[in-house]
Amino acid sequence: MYDHDVPDKRAVVTHRLSGFHGPVSGRVRLPHRMFWHADRVFDLDQPAALRRMYEIVLREALSYDELRTWLDVPTLRREWHSLSLPLSVRRDWERRHPSLAT
Numbered sequence: 001m002y003d004h005d006v007p008d009k010r011a012v013v014t015h016r017l018s019g020f021h022g023p024v025s026g027r028v029r030l031p032h033r034m035f036w037h038a039d040r041v042f043d044l045d046q047p048a049a050l051r052r053m054y055e056i057v058l059r060e061a062l063s064y065d066e067l068r069t070w071l072d073v074p075t076l077r078r079e080w081h082s083l084s085l086p087l088s089v090r091r092d093w094e095r096r097h098p099s100l101a102t
Contacts, residue, residue, distance in 0.1 A: 011092040012061045014068070022071040028053065030070070034060040050075070055083050058093070076100075 023044055030040045035056050042053040057070040080100045083090075094101040 011058065011089040012063060012067060013092050013096045014064050015096070017073045017076070017097055020068050020071050020073045020076070022069060022075075024072045024075055028070075030056060034066070051079055051082055051084075054079060055085060058083070058085060058089055 025044050027041050027043050030042065030053065032040065034040075042049045044050045044053065054071065054076065057067065061067050061070070077100065
């Protein structure tokens with residue numbers, strides 16, 4: 001987990017944890033805007049790669065549509081405590097969705 005915060009970095013957080021239809025398996029390629037590496041492919045069948053992709057999306061999403069495109073709610077709930085996130089991102093999500101913190 002991050003032990004520091006990104007100053008003034010506000011996370012995009014949905015009002016409801018519904019309507020998400022992100023992939024849960026297979027290989028996905030994040031948009032270059034979200035992840036500036038040459039190899040932007042994540043094998044979601046590998047738990048570490050899935051968590052890394054979720055960390056990037058939660059940090060870099062600029063819209064609700066991006067969150068709904070890339071995240072799956074049951075997977076988000078299952079992996080939440082394993083994700084390495086900036087404190088501000090975790091705080092913003094847990095304030096809006098307290099069930100994630102439990």
